[in-house]
Amino acid sequence: MNTAANSAAPPAGPGQASPGQVWAHVGQSFTPQDYDVVVLGAGRMGSALAFYLRHLAPQLRLLLIEEGGLPNEDGATLLAPGVWTGWGVPEDRQSQATWTREQLETGFGNISFQARPLIELFAEGGPDRTPAADALAPFPDALAMVDLEALPFARVDAQAATYRPGALALAAAQQAVKAGADLMLNARAHAVLSPEGRGGRVAIERLSVTNTHQIVVHETHHLRAETLVLALGADGPHAAEHGLGRHTNHARAYRQTPRLNVPSNDKTPTLRVAGLTLRPQSDGFTLIPAVHHRDPHGYSPTGGHLTGVPTGLRRETLEDLVALMNALPPLGTEALGLGRSISDIPGAWLALPGGQPGGLPLHQPLADGVHLLLGGPQADTLGLAVAHDLAAVVAEVTERPWKGEAHPAE
Structure with missing residues (x-):
C-alpha cells in the first residue's frame, strides 16, 4: 500500500465513500484531528474490524494505526497457520465458524484460500x-x-481449508482504506483513557530509520478517539494494563513455526x-x-x-x-x-484469550468506548466473526450475519 496508489484512485461515485488517506512514512505531513474510532494494530483482527466497520457505519471517521510498514509485515498474523477447521469450536459458535469460512472464501479477493482436508x-x-x-x-x-x-x-x-492470514490482513486494510478509512503506517501508538469520560487519547510516535539503521521517533502527535480499540495481539493486554490501568486475565505464549x-x-x-x-x-x-x-x-x-x-x-x-x-x-x-x-x-508472541492455550477469540470492554480485541489460537476459524461482532457493537447494529445467539464478547 502506498500514497501514490491511493492518490491515483478514481473519484468516488454517487453514494460511495471517498478513499481514505494513507500515511506510509514521515515525509508525508500529518495534521492531527479527532476521530470517531481509532484502531491500534493493523494485523488480521484490527484490519478486519476496520473493514467491517466501514460497511456497517460508513459515517464514522476511522483511523487504523500500524507500527510496521504494512498491515501484514510481521507478528502473529504473518506466522498464523491459516488453517480453518470446525474442530474445537463450541457448538454455539459453529455458525460463526461457518460464516468465517464463507468470508475467507469470497470476501477478500485472492488470499490463497483452498479447500484442503x-x-x-x-x-x-x-x-x-x-x-x-x-x-x-x-x-x-x-x-x-x-x-x-x-x-x-x-x-x-473434509471441510477444512487453508489460506494466508497475512494476505487477509493486507486485503482487509486495503479495502477499508478504499471505503474511507485512514491508515497510518510506521507509527507507534500509546493510549490513555480520555478525561472527558468516554473513549481515549492517543499519542502517535511516527518512526523513521537513521543511516545506521536505528529506528527513532521522528515526531509525536496527539489526538482523541470517541471509540478506541486495542487490536495489538499479544501486546494488547499489556497496553490495557500499563496505558489504561485495566488489568485482564489474558496471557501470551511464544510460538515458533x-x-x-x-x-x-x-x-x-x-x-x-x-x-x-x-x-x-x-x-x-x-x-x-x-x-x-x-x-x-x-x-x-x-x-x-x-x-x-x-x-x-x-x-x-x-x-x-x-x-x-x-x-x-x-x-x-x-x-x-x-x-x-x-x-x-520464525516465531512470534501469540495472545492467549483468558490465559488459556485454547482460548477463543473475543472482544472485551475496558472502559466506556474502549475495547480490547484478541484473536489467539483460534483466530483462523473465528477471528472474522469476532471482528465483525465488535464492529456491530461500535456501529450499534443488533443483527448478525450468522445464526445463533452466542456473542464473542467476554
Whole structure:
C-alpha cells in the first residue's frame, strides 16, 4: 500500500465513500484531528474490524494505526497457520465458524484460500476414527510421512481449508482504506483513557530509520478517539494494563513455526498429530506446534539442545518434536530445520484469550468506548466473526450475519 496508489484512485461515485488517506512514512505531513474510532494494530483482527466497520457505519471517521510498514509485515498474523477447521469450536459458535469460512472464501479477493482436508492421526481408536491407511491412501506424499503402526487411526475434516492470514490482513486494510478509512503506517501508538469520560487519547510516535539503521521517533502527535480499540495481539493486554490501568486475565505464549523440507503440493492434506499441525506450504510443510501453557512474565525465548548441540527451537517445542520422531520419521532427519539460535526459526508472541492455550477469540470492554480485541489460537476459524461482532457493537447494529445467539464478547 502506498500514497501514490491511493492518490491515483478514481473519484468516488454517487453514494460511495471517498478513499481514505494513507500515511506510509514521515515525509508525508500529518495534521492531527479527532476521530470517531481509532484502531491500534493493523494485523488480521484490527484490519478486519476496520473493514467491517466501514460497511456497517460508513459515517464514522476511522483511523487504523500500524507500527510496521504494512498491515501484514510481521507478528502473529504473518506466522498464523491459516488453517480453518470446525474442530474445537463450541457448538454455539459453529455458525460463526461457518460464516468465517464463507468470508475467507469470497470476501477478500485472492488470499490463497483452498479447500484442503485436515487429517488427524491417532495411536488409539475412538469415535469418528477410521483406519489411517484408508484416510491417507488418496495422498501418497502424506502417507509416506507416517508410520502407520504407530498411528493406525485417523479422523478427517473434509471441510477444512487453508489460506494466508497475512494476505487477509493486507486485503482487509486495503479495502477499508478504499471505503474511507485512514491508515497510518510506521507509527507507534500509546493510549490513555480520555478525561472527558468516554473513549481515549492517543499519542502517535511516527518512526523513521537513521543511516545506521536505528529506528527513532521522528515526531509525536496527539489526538482523541470517541471509540478506541486495542487490536495489538499479544501486546494488547499489556497496553490495557500499563496505558489504561485495566488489568485482564489474558496471557501470551511464544510460538515458533519451523520448516519441514519434505515435498508437498496443492493436493497434500494438512496433518495433525498430538497437537502438532503440519501445514503444506511453499512446497514443504510449516510446523505449528501445540501451545501447552502461558509463558511467564519476563520469559525470553531461548533455543534448546539436541544431543548437546544448540538449536533454534525452544525446549518445549523440541521435546514435542522428538517425541513424535518415530511416528513421523521425517522429523528425525535433516529435513527438519532446527537452526542454531532462536533467530533462525520464525516465531512470534501469540495472545492467549483468558490465559488459556485454547482460548477463543473475543472482544472485551475496558472502559466506556474502549475495547480490547484478541484473536489467539483460534483466530483462523473465528477471528472474522469476532471482528465483525465488535464492529456491530461500535456501529450499534443488533443483527448478525450468522445464526445463533452466542456473542464473542467476554
